[in-house]
Amino acid sequence: MKKTYGTRNTGHRIRGQNMNRPTNYELRTTSYEQSAQALYVHIPFCRSKCGYCHFYSVASSVERQMSKVALYFEQLKVELAEYKGKAGSFSTIYFGGGTPSLAASGLFFSFLEFVDREFGIGLAACESRVRCPVSRVSEAEISIEANPEGISLEYLKHLRAAGVNRISIGCQSFIDGELKTLGRRHNAAAGLGAVKLARRAGFGNINVDLMGGIPGTCVEDLLGNCEQAIALGVEHISIYLLDRKEDAAFLAGKGWEEEEELRGLEMVRAVLVKAGYCNYELSNYARPGFACRHNLVYWRGGDYIGLGPTACSLLSGKRYKNQASLRGYLDEPGKREEEFLDSETRRREKIMLGLRLQEGLSLKELSKVADGGGRDFRRRVARLEKLGLLAIEGHRLMLTAAGQPLADRVMVELF
Amino acid sequence: MEQKNIRNFSIVAHIDHGKSTLADRFLEQAGTLDPRKKRDQLMDNMELERERGITIKAKAVRLVYAQAGREYQLNLIDTPGHVDFSYEVSRSLKACEGVLLLVDATQGIEAQTLAHAYLSLEEDLDIIPVINKIDMRNADVGKVRSQLVKIFGFKEQELIETSAKQGDGVEATMRAVVERVRMPGGDAAGPLRALVFDSSFDFFRGVVIFIRMVDGEIREGQEISFYSSGISFKVDEVGIFTPERKRIGRLAAGEVGYFIAGIKDPRQAQVGDTVCEAKQRPAEPLPGYREIKPVVFCGLYPQAAEDYGKLKDALDRLRLSDAALSYQAESSQALSFGFRCGFLGKLHMEITIERLEREHDLDLIATTPSVIYKITKGGKEWQVQNPADFPEISADQEIHELYIEISVITPVEYMSPIIDVLKDRRGTHRRTEFLDPERVLLVYEVPLAEVVIDFYDRLKSMSRGYASMDYTPLDYRLTQVVKVDILINKERVEAFSFICHRDKARRRSKAMVEKLSEIIPRHMFAVPIQAAIGGEIIARTNVKAMRKDVTSKCYGGDITRKRKLLERQKKGKKKMQSIGQVEVPKEAFLAALKLEE
Ligand SMILES: Nc1nc2c(ncn2[C@@H]2O[C@H](COP(=O)(O)OP(=O)(O)O)[C@@H](O)[C@H]2O)c(=O)[nH]1
Numbered sequence A: 001m002k003k004t005y006g007t008r009n010t011g012h013r014i015r016g017q018n019m020n021r022p023t024n025y026e027l028r029t030t031s032y033e034q035s036a037q038a039l040y041v042h043i044p045f046c047r048s049k050c051g052y053c054h055f056y057s058v059a060s061s062v063e064r065q066m067s068k069v070a071l072y073f074e075q076l077k078v079e080l081a082e083y084k085g086k087a088g089s090f091s092t093i094y095f096g097g098g099t100p101s102l103a104a105s106g107l108f109f110s111f112l113e114f115v116d117r118e119f120g121i122g123l124a125a126c127e128s129r130v131r132c133p134v135s136r137v138s139e140a141e142i143s144i145e146a147n148p149e150g151i152s153l154e155y156l157k158h159l160r161a162a163g164v165n166r167i168s169i170g171c172q173s174f175i176d177g178e179l180k181t182l183g184r185r186h187n188a189a190a191g192l193g194a195v196k197l198a199r200r201a202g203f204g205n206i207n208v209d210l211m212g213g214i215p216g217t218c219v220e221d222l223l224g225n226c227e228q229a230i231a232l233g234v235e236h237i238s239i240y241l242l243d244r245k246e247d248a249a250f251l252a253g254k255g256w257e258e259e260e261e262l263r264g265l266e267m268v269r270a271v272l273v274k275a276g277y278c279n280y281e282l283s284n285y286a287r288p289g290f291a292c293r294h295n296l297v298y299w300r301g302g303d304y305i306g307l308g309p310t311a312c313s314l315l316s317g318k319r320y321k322n323q324a325s326l327r328g329y330l331d332e333p334g335k336r337e338e339e340f341l342d343s344e345t346r347r348r349e350k351i352m353l354g355l356r357l358q359e360g361l362s363l364k365e366l367s368k369v370a371d372g373g374g375r376d377f378r379r380r381v382a383r384l385e386k387l388g389l390l391a392i393e394g395h396r397l398m399l400t401a402a403g404q405p406l407a408d409r410v411m412v413e414l415f
Numbered sequence B: 001m002e003q004k005n006i007r008n009f010s011i012v013a014h015i016d017h018g019k020s021t022l023a024d025r026f027l028e029q030a031g032t033l034d035p036r037k038k039r040d041q042l043m044d045n046m047e048l049e050r051e052r053g054i055t056i057k058a059k060a061v062r063l064v065y066a067q068a069g070r071e072y073q074l075n076l077i078d079t080p081g082h083v084d085f086s087y088e089v090s091r092s093l094k095a096c097e098g099v100l101l102l103v104d105a106t107q108g109i110e111a112q113t114l115a116h117a118y119l120s121l122e123e124d125l126d127i128i129p130v131i132n133k134i135d136m137r138n139a140d141v142g143k144v145r146s147q148l149v150k151i152f153g154f155k156e157q158e159l160i161e162t163s164a165k166q167g168d169g170v171e172a173t174m175r176a177v178v179e180r181v182r183m184p185g186g187d188a189a190g191p192l193r194a195l196v197f198d199s200s201f202d203f204f205r206g207v208v209i210f211i212r213m214v215d216g217e218i219r220e221g222q223e224i225s226f227y228s229s230g231i232s233f234k235v236d237e238v239g240i241f242t243p244e245r246k247r248i249g250r251l252a253a254g255e256v257g258y259f260i261a262g263i264k265d266p267r268q269a270q271v272g273d274t275v276c277e278a279k280q281r282p283a284e285p286l287p288g289y290r291e292i293k294p295v296v297f298c299g300l301y302p303q304a305a306e307d308y309g310k311l312k313d314a315l316d317r318l319r320l321s322d323a324a325l326s327y328q329a330e331s332s333q334a335l336s337f338g339f340r341c342g343f344l345g346k347l348h349m350e351i352t353i354e355r356l357e358r359e360h361d362l363d364l365i366a367t368t369p370s371v372i373y374k375i376t377k378g379g380k381e382w383q384v385q386n387p388a389d390f391p392e393i394s395a396d397q398e399i400h401e402l403y404i405e406i407s408v409i410t411p412v413e414y415m416s417p418i419i420d421v422l423k424d425r426r427g428t429h430r431r432t433e434f435l436d437p438e439r440v441l442l443v444y445e446v447p448l449a450e451v452v453i454d455f456y457d458r459l460k461s462m463s464r465g466y467a468s469m470d471y472t473p474l475d476y477r478l479t480q481v482v483k484v485d486i487l488i489n490k491e492r493v494e495a496f497s498f499i500c501h502r503d504k505a506r507r508r509s510k511a512m513v514e515k516l517s518e519i520i521p522r523h524m525f526a527v528p529i530q531a532a533i534g535g536e537i538i539a540r541t542n543v544k545a546m547r548k549d550v551t552s553k554c555y556g557g558d559i560t561r562k563r564k565l566l567e568r569q570k571k572g573k574k575k576m577q578s579i580g581q582v583e584v585p586k587e588a589f590l591a592a593l594k595l596e597e
């Protein structure tokens, strides 16, 4: 079984020599360790804060704060300029949040132009039927997170024109009651509408976020949501279960029972795989060729640069974390904590991240940071194999279907 | 000083009835303690004892008291005050001719009041009854008076009333000591004979030996020997406590004090031994005491295996000031290296563990306490106190266990639940006696094993703290006890094994496996926990398999935090003890210790 994930494409044809670039993503893993090719941009604004959310963002009425957001984008450029020389061209950019879709499309346009000028993302004029003289396409994967609430066809088209070619829509659910429990501002119809609009705007690579384990719901509700996403024909689906460990405060003990969670995970997988999606990461499903290249960089241990408050960068064995304050960031975008990752830490991260992937963890890669995978590694792997939680295929180590719901345990065993 | 001007006495009381407070008043009255400088309750000098309100080591203080133009030397010999320690009380009493039997006017007679009174009667001491805390609003002096008259047969006019707190009646009490306690006997001119009634350890000088002089005198420079061993030493220092240590050079017949003779090993100065002149061994030693034998045992293990040496040093040191403590090295598959320790009782055990942890900065794991069993088979007899050494069941062996006589005094309203518990603990009723319309004395014979686990706490909580207890050992009796093994994931874990009566094995096993299943975390596979006698499983439960433990989201901004979460999980695992494939947290061992009946 060999799977490759790459950008099938974005619906645009690209002019010139770039056509010959390889699309098989897997083969280029190692290059990411030499210089960052992934750029994350945090947009820390939301209409209001959702109860379960762990991301850093400030709730603000953007209408009133337009100038502030514009200023923020300027600051992002200032911060990015610092990385000149530490990154070549970017092959993925990800605008995450917060709610990036609150920012005016023009800001993305100018920001991407800046990135292209300073680093290169292969922006080129579009030759398609979109008759817009300023329309750009890029061979890089450029994603944006969007909330269903308040996005218009117009806006989405502008994003496309700015070069954004992948959109991740925070539908969470297609059931009004669930959305209410979650404290989302949109309803189910808005979620469906947003996906359709994105398609009409020309997005050929759409992700939908879904949430499971919401108090008062059952596995069937989640499955219904999956069916809905499938029916919408999206290329990518992320499924997050609210979690006893991480979301304890929000759940207040009312979440799913373990048996339900397990059944949920299993059934979701069955339904999505049957519909042609590949469970390429523990919580992520994609049609072949539509795995999120940006996130793959994280999971494969590649270097990346992150901009904005709380964003992290990984560069040559050091991780940097920006301060968790918008105000602080606006004053001093370069202020960040540095963490040196020694070989043991790198080994653990490789295990923790690699095992999330269906392709698994490359033992060869692991051996580069720790001989034979570390002390006792073989013995521990053998034990977990015997328990049916791990499998080895060639030089790759991966979780089995039984091991997936116990991923954290297995990782701890190998730490 | 002439013997006729010497009085040697102790104060005995139930805990908290005011013994230490009264002792302080005596010191002030006698001018040995400056009230402005007084430290509270000087004789209780160990921090831990103060916290727990009990005294472990007895000491003696000399008071000077003038009456009718005559100066008296009053030696106040402190006694420890808790149920485990009647041995230690009795050895202090051997040094006295009289006691003050102190009773709290708000509480009346309690179990240890009785125990102490009987001990004093056994020693044929002059007993002066004192009713304390008469200043308190809820004092019921009349009732306590009639209890004392009814139960011990004191005469009304013998009863003294005090408020140790306010100083009332203290003078009268001291006068009573002079008038009612007989003078010490002994031959002042004869060859030296002195009774060792306690010792402590000074890190610069060695063993400090407390003695009660009987015949002759002891001087610095003198060559003395101990009757039992015959080993002789040269006396370096002779003195008294006032309460500070004060060197006075010699002690005469009837006096109480200490001497130091460069003795490094406390076992060479056994309590109860007779000190005599090296060259003139008397025909008869003084009546000594019973040797103190530990009756309660448990394994003590350091949490961190590398602390084994530290634990050994700590025990060695503690033993210097606590002759009753015994220990020998042992090892256990789950806990690695530690010591099997013997104690006088459960409280002694708890205090010792606390001292080791606090004073020696150790983290310890203590195994379930056990008692001694005597086993006879094919004409051979041997003793077992460790579940690990318990023999397999066989028809031709007999097992005997120690029975004690337990006295419980309780308000009448709690009587019936207490009787239920005593019955449940295999108790046999001996007698019931109403001390007054509201308080009753219950005397039962029960196996010691039934009392070492959680009995005292039960008693206290059942009676809202009002019941009190005391016990004395009786004898070994034939019994039906079995060893229960605990198997975790099919592997026997010696540290959890326990010995209990056959009739109770099921119930205790069930409690044990259930407790363990609450504490042992879920693993990636189901973990069976079973209790077995021989090969027969009598209780079982399962720790269900952990089936889901996965973090949904893990992206670039969160990797460090997620990694640290897993690292913390890993660290938690490391702190546990691996038994086969199963990780058992240290709390499990502690919980087994605290397991309720
Ligand atoms: N009101 C009052 N309190 C007293 C009296 N004697 C002792 N106490 C208090 O009772 C408590 C126990 O006294 P303590 O001397 O430590 O008792 P011990 O355990 O017998 O040594 C302390 O809080 C004392 O202050 C007294 O005569 N009157």
Ligand code: SF4
Pocket (backbone or CB within 6 Å): A045, A046, A047, A048, A049, A050, A053, A054, A055, A057, A097, A098, A099, A147, A170
């Ligand atoms: S909109 Fe998204 S980022 Fe903002 S608070 Fe809600 S979940 Fe968090």
